[in-house]
Amino acid sequence: MSKVVLITGGSSGIGKSIGEFLTEKGFKVYGTSRSPERYTSSKFPILKLDVKVVSTISDCVQSLLEQEDRIDVLINNAGVGITGPLEEIPLEEMKSHFDTNFFGPLEVIKAVLPQMRKQHSGLIINVTSIAGYMGLPYRGIYSASKGALELVTEAYRMELKSFNIQMTNVAPGDFATNIASGRFHAPVNENSPYKTAYGNTLKLMDSHVDSGKDPKIMAEAIFKIISTKNPNVHYKVGEFMQKFSVALKRILPDKMYEKLLLNHYKL
Structure with a gap:
């Protein structure tokens, strides 16, 4: 019997490639x-779901169960980017970001768990980011x-x-997707003390996405x-140096690792 897979954010980018x-x-x-x-x-059905609206989550899961009577795999892939100096990002944008990238996935998990308990089986894959292992400037x-979702997954596994x-x-x-176009970008303000550093970092981040790997690599890993x-508990998928950066953070003294990041971002 074919396994039934639900992928949030499955209409484009990594989610589409996985699907x-x-x-x-x-x-x-x-x-x-x-x-x-x-x-x-789309090569597979797309259901209506907004991770920030709980009613659409429950409706989506109920609709799927009416069609398939089971959910074997949930891939929590829906997410958005956000950039900007921490001092200048509006608080409401920070909260909105967490609603999508953290609280939304938790609500989707809550919606599928009763069925998975009934089946006495199931797999939940949370798509996070290598950026979740370190505090990156801007x-x-x-x-x-993403780091919060990583830690919650560790706890959830045991429960x-x-x-x-x-x-x-x-x-x-970094993968070649449209994530950059969907980010919230705090504007590069002319009078901001962060203008030059943030503007240069933003260009660097966008170039990383543009030169990123084929999302099919993520699909194969999934x-x-x-x-x-x-x-x-954890998997990392990407360039060798991106994955190695996580290992370096565990090995190097904090200030030495911070210096590597400062040099990388030319700050």
Whole structure:
């Protein structure tokens, strides 16, 4: 019997690549979008879901269960970027960001857990980011939201163990997607003390995304995880140096690691 997979944010970017790859592998894939009517040519069904609106989450899960009567895999992929000097990002934008990248995924998890407990099986994959392992300049809120999801996953895994429900994190590096176009960018203000440093860092971040790897690499990694009997707590997918940066943070003294980041961002 084909496994039923639900992918939030499955209409574009990494989510779309994962959905298409798993569909080719014989999975019954359902993606989500706030505006599913825009994706009538998708290779798998797109259901309506906005991670910031709880009613759409419950409606989506109920609709899926009416069609399939089970959910084997949830891939919490929906997310947004945010950039800016921490001093200048409006508080409401910070809260909105956490609603999408942290609280939204938690609500989707809550919606699927009753069915997974009923099945006494299930796998939840939270797509985080290598940026969640370190506080990056002008990406501090993004790092914080992804890092929070990483830590919550560690706790959730232990709470779900007795129900035979598995959970893991997959932290991608830079991939060639449209994430930059969907970010909240604090404006580069002419009178800001951060004008030059933030403007240069923003250009560097965008160049990383533009030269990023093919999202299919993430899809292949997700497929391997689903095919693994006992998934690890954390996975990292990306360039060698991006993954190695996480290991360096564990090894190097804090100030030495901070200096590496300062040099990388030319700050």
